Amino acid sequence: MSRLLSVRDLRVGFGRRPEAAPVVKGVSFDLEAGETLAIVGESGSGKSVTALSVNRLVDFGGGRIVAGDMAFTRADGSVLDLRQARGRDLNRIRGREISMIFQEPMTSLNPVHTIGAQIEEAFRLSRGLRGAAAHKAALEALERVRIPDAETRLRYYPHQLSGGMRQRVMIAMALAGNPRLLIADEPTTALDVTVQAQIMALLAELKAQLGMAMIFITHDIGLVAGVADKVLVMQDGVAVEQGALDQVLDAPQHAYTQHLLRAVPHFSGGRAVRDDAPQAGARHAIVAVRDLSVRFPFGRSVFGRSAGAIHAVEGVGFDIVRGETLAIVGESGSGKSTTARAMLGLVDVHRGRIETSDAESRRPVQMVFQDPFASLNPRMTVDSILAEPAIAAGRKQDAELRERMLFLLGKVGLAEDALLRYPHQFSGGQRQRLCIARALMLNPDVVVLDEAVSALDVSVQAKVLDLLVDLQEEFGLAYLFISHDMAVVERIAHRVAVMYAGEIVEIGSARNVLGQPQHSYTKRLIAAVPGIELRRQHYALDSSAVPSLVRERGYEPPEARWRDLGNDHRVRLEDE
Amino acid sequence: MQIWRAILAHPTGRIGAAIIGLYILLALLGAVGLTPHDPLQQFRIDRLKPPSGTYWMGTDLFGRDTASRLMVGIGQSFIIAFASVGLAALAGSIIGLLAGWWGGVADGVLMRIMDVLLSFPAILLALLIIAIVGPGTFTSVAAIAIVYTPIFARVVRGPTLSLKRREFVDAARTFGSSQRYILSHHLLLNLVAPLTVQVTLALAWALLTEAGLSFLGLGTQPPAPSLGLMMSEARNLMQQAPWLLAFPGLTIMLGILGFNLFGDALRDILDPRSQERSS
Numbered sequence: 001m002s003r004l005l006s007v008r009d010l011r012v013g014f015g016r017r018p019e020a021a022p023v024v025k026g027v028s029f030d031l032e033a034g035e036t037l038a039i040v041g042e043s044g045s046g047k048s049v050t051a052l053s054v055n056r057l058v059d060f061g062g063g064r065i066v067a068g069d070m071a072f073t074r075a076d077g078s079v080l081d082l083r084q085a086r087g088r089d090l091n092r093i094r095g096r097e098i099s100m101i102f103q104e105p106m107t108s109l110n111p112v113h114t115i116g117a118q119i120e121e122a123f124r125l126s127r128g129l130r131g132a133a134a135h136k137a138a139l140e141a142l143e144r145v146r147i148p149d150a151e152t153r154l155r156y157y158p159h160q161l162s163g164g165m166r167q168r169v170m171i172a173m174a175l176a177g178n179p180r181l182l183i184a185d186e187p188t189t190a191l192d193v194t195v196q197a198q199i200m201a202l203l204a205e206l207k208a209q210l211g212m213a214m215i216f217i218t219h220d221i222g223l224v225a226g227v228a229d230k231v232l233v234m235q236d237g238v239a240v241e242q243g244a245l246d247q248v249l250d251a252p253q254h255a256y257t258q259h260l261l262r263a264v265p266h267f268s269g270g271r272a273v274r275d276d277a278p279q280a281g282a283r284h285a286i287v288a289v290r291d292l293s294v295r296f297p298f299g300r301s302v303f304g305r306s307a308g309a310i311h312a313v314e315g316v317g318f319d320i321v322r323g324e325t326l327a328i329v330g331e332s333g334s335g336k337s338t339t340a341r342a343m344l345g346l347v348d349v350h351r352g353r354i355e356t357s358d359a360e361s362r363r364p365v366q367m368v369f370q371d372p373f374a375s376l377n378p379r380m381t382v383d384s385i386l387a388e389p390a391i392a393a394g395r396k397q398d399a400e401l402r403e404r405m406l407f408l409l410g411k412v413g414l415a416e417d418a419l420l421r422y423p424h425q426f427s428g429g430q431r432q433r434l435c436i437a438r439a440l441m442l443n444p445d446v447v448v449l450d451e452a453v454s455a456l457d458v459s460v461q462a463k464v465l466d467l468l469v470d471l472q473e474e475f476g477l478a479y480l481f482i483s484h485d486m487a488v489v490e491r492i493a494h495r496v497a498v499m500y501a502g503e504i505v506e507i508g509s510a511r512n513v514l515g516q517p518q519h520s521y522t523k524r525l526i527a528a529v530p531g532i533e534l535r536r537q538h539y540a541l542d543s544s545a546v547p548s549l550v551r552e553r554g555y556e557p558p559e560a561r562w563r564d565l566g567n568d569h570r571v572r573l574e575d576e
Numbered sequence: 577m578q579i580w581r582a583i584l585a586h587p588t589g590r591i592g593a594a595i596i597g598l599y600i601l602l603a604l605l606g607a608v609g610l611t612p613h614d615p616l617q618q619f620r621i622d623r624l625k626p627p628s629g630t631y632w633m634g635t636d637l638f639g640r641d642t643a644s645r646l647m648v649g650i651g652q653s654f655i656i657a658f659a660s661v662g663l664a665a666l667a668g669s670i671i672g673l674l675a676g677w678w679g680g681v682a683d684g685v686l687m688r689i690m691d692v693l694l695s696f697p698a699i700l701l702a703l704l705i706i707a708i709v710g711p712g713t714f715t716s717v718a719a720i721a722i723v724y725t726p727i728f729a730r731v732v733r734g735p736t737l738s739l740k741r742r743e744f745v746d747a748a749r750t751f752g753s754s755q756r757y758i759l760s761h762h763l764l765l766n767l768v769a770p771l772t773v774q775v776t777l778a779l780a781w782a783l784l785t786e787a788g789l790s791f792l793g794l795g796t797q798p799p800a801p802s803l804g805l806m807m808s809e810a811r812n813l814m815q816q817a818p819w820l821l822a823f824p825g826l827t828i829m830l831g832i833l834g835f836n837l838f839g840d841a842l843r844d845i846l847d848p849r850s851q852e853r854s855s
Contacts, residue, residue, distance in 0.1 A: 344750045367750045375743035379765040388761070389751035435747075442751065 003073060004181060004213050005031040005054065010068035012049050018064040023049050025237040026068070029230075033073075033180065036207065036214040038228035038245075040221050040260070042457035043428075046237040047217050051183050054215065055098045056082060056090050072097075075180065095126045099174035101167070103186040108170055109158040115169045116154030119176065126177030141172040145202060163332070164195035168202065175206065182207075183215045188223070192331035193484060197528040200226055219457065221264050222487075223530045225249065233257045263459040265487030267529045270515025276473070277494040277509070278323045285319035285357065286478050287343075287365065287446045292316040292352035294338050298550075308552045309350075312338040314502045315560055316352075320446065320495075323472060325479040327493035327510070329486060329525065333549075335502040336482045340367065340450045343480065356445065363393065366439035370451035372431035376423040382434060383419040389441040408437040411474075412467060429460035433467065440471070448480045453488060465492055486529045490514055495568070498522045502549055503560065508569030518563075518571040582845045589841025595834025603654050606647030613641035615648045615801050624817045634819040636809065642823055645801035650827065652802050656713060656795070657782040660720035665775050667721070668728020669767070673759060675729065676736025687733065690726035698723040698785055706794045716795040720782050731774045732767055739763050769846035776839035780832045787828050803828050 013022040024046040041047040052058040070082040102108045119138035123129040142150035145168040188196035232242040241254040252258045299307030313335040328336045341347045356364040369375035386405045412433040453461045497507040506519040561573040583589040619639035627634045633642035675686040702719035789795035790804030810820035
């Protein structure tokens with residue numbers, strides 16, 4: 001193998017004095033042709049900045065490479081220091097020799113052009129193809145990334161494609177110039193787990209086919225296993241460990257790598273579920289949901305009649321007892337978040353009942369949202385934020401209320417002086433703790449956690465999960481835990497409900513559902529979970545689409561038929 | 577306090593703040609009667625005197641001291657500008673907030689009314705109002721306030737539309753917070769920054785509109801001094817006594833410059849994007 005890229009002592013800084021507080025502090029690595037390097041780290045570790053420095057996109061983000069050199073071997077064999085390279089050389093290299101795909105496929109595609117036009121543009125820029133030749137190349141590119149019915153899809157606009165499809169289009173564009181190095185910056189983070197598995201499979205296949213090298217940036221060390229040859233672990237701008245894949249994963253040397261490997265939730269097929277489930281004998285539901293349906297009408301005429309509706313949630317029912325966690329798992333669009341929002345009255349319920357029993361507080365159900373940055377008002381201090389639920393409940397702002405705020409702050413592990421600060425002065429994990437404290441202000445029976453740990457780094461995630469378990473035990477809380485992450489669900493759930501296309505397809509104890517999945521969708525979902533154990537397993541391509549939830553006016557779904565497997569495990573019968 | 581430090585550190589904000597501070601000081605001195613001369617007293621023997629040690633900015637056709645009249649005039653203009661912009665900000669914020677919050681038909685009706693108001697040139701609309709109710713200080717305030725209401729309604733409605741979909745508003749709903757609480761704490765609190773900037777910039781325009789109205793004889797009535805009125809009276813004496821036109825003109829220009837510099841500095845400081853750039 002020949003050396004493709006050699007980075008030595010790379011230092012990158014931002015702002016007016018980039019050398020004062022560099023974000024990347026002396027990173028070195030080598031990349032051979034056709035090899036994949038995974039850069040792993042938590043947010044703020046400098047992993048993206050490192051990769052963006054390689055194609056010098058970091059310049060556009062206000063960054064400056066203050067030291068180091070990056071020797072890149074070009075296609076003609078000449079060696080170029082990317083740090084010294086001029087704008088014209090860089091433009092020639094970007095797209096042709098070094099390509100990039102980004103995390104968010106919606107924002108990296110232009111919404112006003114068809115994807116065909118955008119792929120053709122990529123071919124025009126990288127290989128000078130025009131007209132019919134460009135069209136043919138675009139068609140082949142779409143077929144190469146396994147988009148079915150490529151000829152029609154070329155005329156689609158980005159919003160007409162799903163997230164996974166869009167990411168495939170991005171890959172097709174990135175590969176237009178036959179690059180020898182592909183930089184993939186968290187390419188699957190915004191995608192569902194089954195779609196993620198498909199994209200990973202595609203990348204692995206293309207890499208083998210085209211013999212290109214790849215720098216794969218991720219926060220998920222579990223994902224690395226399937227693609228990487230080498231791993232580089234970053235923390236605070238420093239490469240704390242690097243080496244061959246097996247060496248890093250099996251015998252991590254640095255404490256931080258060991259910590260990351262421990263903190264990342266491993267999915268173990270229902271073997272690691274909690275065993276503190278409340279006794280099933282005394283199943284007295286604290287919240288019971290019966291036949292819940294949520295529909296979003298569209299195409300409303302002047303007389304208020306709608307042409308049809310999106311059946312976001314259809315006939316969902318479950319109950320939760322005190323001290324129990326019910327997890328709802330499913331992909332985006334499966335209706336799990338809509339179910340959560342319906343529980344809180346944030347969306348109008350079309351049909352069904354949500355019953356809460358022996359409610360001591362006026363608002364027995366409270367919620368913690370996914371994004372701790374968006375769910376706290378940036379202009380309010382923590383004490384006003386925590387006081388809000390109490391004020392809404394008509395309580396006076398007195399010493400007793402302050403006492404309660406301090407008590408809960410202590411419970412979620414924040415200091416008393418937090419009261420006078422603003423949300424932006426806290427980290428993501430601390431903000432989520434604030435949101436939890438706020439949800440507990442009114443003494444709720446049930447807390448709905450909508451992807452409450454998904455936006456957090458793994459080590460922070462683990463601590464917040466521990467906190468949730470502690471609080472559950474102390475206050476006898478029931479949790480409705482919405483998540484797409486099976487490994488997290490395994491750690492916190494007593495029971496699991498799997499949602500697919502607006503309906504529950506399987507529900508039962510976590511051990512049963514995760515350990516012996518019966519429904520074909522549950523099996524698919526579980527098979528797609530990445531993990532260190534799945535290292536040598538090959539991802540298989542699967543292109544089955546989620547059925548449409550758009551229904552004509554007056555459509556009623558057929559009665560669901562269930563099979564009871566006993567031992568608290570029910571599965572929906574599938575159409576043959 | 578932090579914001580004052582930021583404005584004083586801002587290169588042009590400092591100048592704007594100094595100009596506004598000076599004007600307010602002059603207006604206050606004028607209001608309590610600490611002017612070089614009585615602004616209404618006519619020194620018959622000193623008519624149309626050029627600037628001198630006695631009359632710093634000369635005298636007008638009736639022998640009144642220009643400097644003294646300017647100080648009182650600034651006060652008059654400031655009162656009208658502040659009152660009208662205050663009213664406009666209040667009315668516009670309420671309209672914009674409710675239009676954005678309610679959405680749908682209410683939004684359509686309210687904002688179309690604002691569009692109609694906005695489609696008239698400011699002076700023309702003010703003329704129309706004055707033609708109906710007659711000139712005077714109060715009319716000027718009302719006219720300018722109505723003219724600037726749509727601008728505030730627009731400035732508030734846009735962010736309201738995006739703020740009401742933010743998760744912290746959903747969170748507030750889950751606690752059962754009242755609509756009034758959500759509007760005042762979650763929406764209005766987040767609108768303080770854009771409103772402050774808009775108020776400062778609107779003050780500059782209000783100052784100019786007020787001058788225009790009194791120039792046309794529709795604002796402050798003689799013999800009370802006003803910047804626009806003084807320019808109007810000086811118009812025919814441009815050849816003999818250019819200082820009579822120059823000083824009020826410069827006063828208006830400098831005042832508008834001050835508010836604009838101050839407003840631009842506020843915008844730089846309060847805009848979160850510019851904060852990211854500088855940090």
